[in-house]
Amino acid sequence: MAHPEDQLVGRVLGGYRIDELLSSSPMGKVYKAFQLSVERYVALKFLAPALRGKKAVAEAFVVGAREAARLNHRNIVRVHDVCTEEGYLFYSMEYVAGGSFRHRISEKRLPVSAWPEVLWGASSGLLHAEQMGVFHPQLIPEHFLFSETGEVKILNMGFAASMDPVRKNLGVHFADWVFYSDPADPAGTPGNRRGEIFTAGCSLYHVMTGEPPFPGNSIEQVSARKAGSKVIPLDERAPTAPAEISSIVGRMLARDPDTRYRDFSELNDEVGLHFSPESEDAYSGRKLFSAAVIFLALALGAYFLFSSGQDLEPPPGPESAPVARVPAEEPGSVMQRPPVEPPVRQEPLAGAGKGREAVKPPPSVDSPVGGGETGAAVPAVEETSSAKPARESVLGFEGLIKRGDDWRIFPGRSEPPEKWNHPDFDDSSWELNPSGFGYSSSESELATVKTRLESMRKEKYLTLFIRKSFQVKELAKVKKLRLKLIIDDGFVAYLNGVEVLRHHIKASAPAFDYPADYIEQPEGDERLYDLDKHLSLLRAGRNVFAIQGHNQSVTSSDFILTPSLEVLTLRPQLTARESEELELELSLKAEEQVGGNLKLREYRRALASIRDLEFRFKGHPKLEDWRKKVLVGLESDLEVTIMRSENLLKLGDFSKARELVEDLKSRIPRSYNKRTRPILDAVSVGEGLIQGAEETIAIAEVAALVAIEKGDYEGGEKILDGIPEVPVKTLREGVDRVRKALDLSRWAWEKMLLGLRKFRGKRDLLVEFEPAGEDGVVPSWWLQSYKKSDPHEVSVVLHSKGGSPHQCDLLELPMPVLLSFLQAGRDRLPPGEIDEVVANYGETAGIVGIQVLILCRKGPRVAWDALGRIPEKDRAVFQDGISYLGGRLLQSSILQAEAFVRFASQDDGEPEAAAKTDWEIYLRSIEDIVKRHRGLPYFKDFREKLASLYSLAAEKGLESSGLQGLVAAQVKERNLGKKKGVVQLSYDFSSPSQLKDFITLDGSASVEQGHLVLSGECRLLHGSPFRNVIEVKLIATGYAPTSPSINIALWTREGEKVSAQEPMANEKTEENAKYGISADGTDMPNDYLAFCLGYDMGNDSFMEVGSAKVASTAPAFAIASGARGVTLHMAHGEGTYYTYWTESVGNRLKGRQNVTLALGPKGLVWTSNSLRLHRMALRKKPETHDWLMRTEASGSVSLFTNGRENRYDFLSIEAELDPGWLKTEIQRKISADFAALLTGN
Secondary structure (H helix, E strand, O other), rough: OOOOHHHHHOOOOOOOOEEEEEEEEEEEEEEEEEEOOOEEEEEEEEEEEEHHOOHHHHHHHHHHHHHHHHHOOOOOOOOOEEEEEEOOOEEEEEOOOOOEEEHHHHOOOOHHHHHHHHHHHHHHHHHHHHHHHOOOOOOHOOOOOOOEOOEEEEEEOOOOHHHHHHHHHHHOOOOOHHHHOOOOOOOOOOHHHHHHHHHHHHHHHHHHOOOOOOOOOOOHHHHHHHHHHHHHHOOHHHHOOHHHHHHHHHHHHHOOOOHHHOOHHHHHHHHHHHHOOOOOHHHHHOOHHHHHHHHHHHHHHHHHHHHOOOOOOOOOOOOOOOOOOOOOOOOOOOOOOOOOOOOOOOOOOOOOOOOOOOOOOOOOOOOOOOOOOOOOOOOOOOOOOOOOOOOEEEEEEEEOOOOEEEEEEEOOOOOOOOOOOOOOOOOOOOOEEEEEEEEEEOHHHHHOOEOHHHHHHOOOOOOEEEEEEEEEOHHEEEEEEEEEEEEEEEEEEEOOOOOEEEEEEOOOOOOOOOOOOOOOOOOOEEEEEEEEHHHOOOOOOOEEEEEEEOOOOOOOOOEEEEEEEEEEEEOOOOOOOHHHHHHHHHHHHHHHHHHHHHHOOOOOHHHHHHHHHHHHHOOOOOHHHHHHHHHHHHHHHHHHHHHHHHHHHOOOOOHHHHHHHHHHHHHOOOHHHHHHHHHHHHHHHHHHHHHHHHHHHHHHHHHHHHHHHHHHHHHHHHHHOOOOOOHHHHHHHHHHEEEEEEEEHHHHHHHHHHHHHHHHHOOOOOOOOOOOOOOOOOOOOEEEEEEEEEEOOOEEEEOOOOOOOEEEEEHHHOOHHHHHHHHHHOOOOOOOOOOOOHHHOOOHHHHHHHHHHHHHHHHHHHHHHHHOOOOOOHHHHHHHHHHHHHHHHHEEEEEHHHHHHHHHHHHOOOHHHHHOHHHHHHHHHHHHHHHHHHHHHHHHHHHHHHHHHHHHHHHHHHHHHHHHHOOEEEEEEEHHOOOOOOEEEEEEOOOOHHHHHHEEEEEEEEEEOOOOEEEEEEEEEEOOOEEEEEEEEEEEOOOOOOOOOEEEEEOOOOOOOOOOOOOOOOOOOOOOOOOOOOOOOOOOOOOOOEEEEEEEOOEEEEOOOOOOEEEEEEEEEEEEEEEEOOOOEEEEEEEEEEEEEEEEEEOOOOOEEEEEEEEOOOOEEEEOOEEHHHHHHHHOOOOOHHHHOOOOEEEEEEEEEEEEEEEEEEEEEEEEEEHHHHHHHHHHHHHHHHHHHOOOO
């Protein structure tokens, strides 16, 4: 007797117990069922009763099921069997419990972190179906499911195609098909792969963003959007979305079918390149050339070589830890176990037939350990008015020393006092600071650090000694003791003066400067140490725990020491209420600590959290359940990562494979490293092969570009043809780009030379390449003649009306002119003949070809600047090309420069070998390299290397030339005061280049007709070149007789101004009067000294120290001085200034002044023509010599005029040169010159 489908729930048909109706449509219904024979849940799809009697429909139903059954892939819902029972026709398939894309869309959108897995799963499943010849014309959200683990499963594969004609004949349509249908094939023709790709792209876009790619409220609106609107890219919908996914889905949704992926194989290849494919069969059809096969064989062979003999089975449990377990039999050692319910039996759902025997489902994977039939559950204790609370001894948790508590610390700059770790040691003099302790360059490592030890890094000591006292009140009840410690790198721990633990310390009694021993694995995670065997060391009352932490090296980037100490004590009489509270506490902590880490896939930390909780809740079934969940997730993640990495090895993407495995390694216990080591070993081999291939290809590409420069196109082709095929996309693209450059540059050169003939001697080519004249008219030039001197050089002669002929290189002409020549050459093509280059590369072939010629022959910088004549919208592609080719050329130039340095640095046994190297020529070549590439996008990647090469060449050149290479003066060695290292710098101001030695601080300085014209203040050279002894000679020929201001300052420093006309930027002039100089003036500041001939301060007057009367009025002779950072004059009162010695000039300064100023062993010598100014000063101030002369003085010489304009014909300085200044100045000059080179100055 037949039963209608609405009464099937609860029945058993064909060995399946039908439990629940899942979905219904005019084509049939789908139920959740339990297969009794193998005890598993399945889904059953029944054909609608109205269609069962139609033979063609029934056959199509069976054919679709058989087609689907041929597919065996993790991302396709598997079909198990086709059944006919009691007149019903149905098939069984895999039951998928995670809901469909449609369900996820209702939750707004899929997390961005899940997009790569979803995209890869969908493309992998569809590729497998494609390879099996199976179609799916309705890839809508309802036909994509999620498993409970988040894996994508495609539904109705095979069945959808066979039943599609039936559905259309019955007039059954999907309600929202318009959102997913291909505008080029709205009906969804089976076998239209590009249409399937479009529909799948719509579904993926919808589930990822929560919005359809073509939204609308009607069919007309959606269709209009498909016809005219652009899809909003995924990475604009979600800014954190990977750009690769946005690009892939965007191409799937291209309006033009020819722009989409041609099939799922191409789509899957693209996805696999970026998102670590998991399926090997997706790439089984890939064809590799012989070179690629050899290349991959080496990499994969290395992988299997390294993996052979390795134990690839998972370890028996989580990472071992130094925590001893308490035996379960120990009385009172485990808290009261909470009640555990046995598994619930699966009863028939609502609507099931009565009286039918319920079939027991298979045991649940998540069933608590000890439940069900294999172990008796502990019954719950009901707390009623008559029930007595349960009594049992349990362990209670107590933190003796908590993270963040204050410790006494002793930085290990020396050995600590004797018995520093004993309880009776007096530590009151030690610093008191909160834990943890340490330093690091990583902020994440400093999360637990409360006391930052920057002194440890700066002063470079290795050890930190810390101690902390704590109280134990009821010693007899203490049952367990453990240390929790975050340590990087090693330590020794003491309890009441006795060593209880050590880590990475081998020495029996490590000293304060003992480094931690070699560490194979990175430190920094919290570690747990069981100290139960040392419980006997505890005392009732006060105890002391001490630690000495050791760093591995004084240059280490980090040191971390964060301790805490915990005990478990015996507590009697837990009530049921207290037990419930403990149970709730465990649940909350496990969910927060273990569950939180598990969600982040931090398996190592999750297992550490379980071990932490076991200290208090040891043996609790919930912890075992959590451990199982963590290990299941870990194993799944590990298997997927290994599978992805193997596929990436096949694709040659070794960096991505390494990144994938290293990321997993950082999140799993170290005991699993043997599972990942073979992959990393194979990656290392592959990276070596890739590096070799990259170097070979780079050399070949540069050689091809050099061939373009020389016009040797046949040689360039041979070079490119000799490059082996490699399975790395970026390398292949680079070779293709150079080949395109070769083809287009040859074609452009030939066409331009052909076109030149048309314009020779004719005046119909207007070349506007010079700026307009005074009348605003740009001169027009025409081609008079041209000459081809060799295969790659053509010089042209241009002529303009009324002007002289202009000769230049062909490629120096503006881009529009070059394009005119090229077009003229193209016009000479015979009628009807197709220009294959233009046909292959498009109309931009001419511009690209000319750009390549300019790049190779004039340099990338010139080619880039020529882009200004190209429309802005078209520039990006040219800029990319210049960046790639220019980068290759620059890389080659640097390699050649480095080779020259290695050659020049070889010691061939000849003492003059270094001198033979022409570093000046080498420096000019580095400068030329910089000029050809500076300012271009790729240049920044090579800037440091070029700066290093430039610095080396410049330093070698300056070392050989010595001081003369640094200054514009004439340099001679002298013997001033019998001092060694004395030099003379002479300036005759015959050349404006001598001005570069003078730094203008105020006003202006210039060289004019053999004179230094100064109005203000200038200082000689940078830094402090001179010391101890100095002699200055100066010839002044132009000055104002009434206020000469021929002033010289000695020992001034960089940036220091002397003149009071314009105070320094940071000077506080109001403090100048606060020196408190004594009556005799011996304490007057003399950091620098000023010797003034006719110093004019206007109406102000001068006072000598030690005198209350005005000594002179301006202009005056004066010896003055100042302090660092303060201008010369120290105010005494309104209108008066302190000087050490002063005297009015009167009429004693006339005509040419020959000034000599010297400070040496004989004291002060200061003359001007016949004036002996030093005698005048000594007569009035006998102590002048003692005040002026210092044991050590250093600085330079400044000239200042206080705003007047003076002219000097000659200046010389004889002084002892500071040896350290020479090296400093060489480096300063090199840096300044390179910076100027970068800016084009």
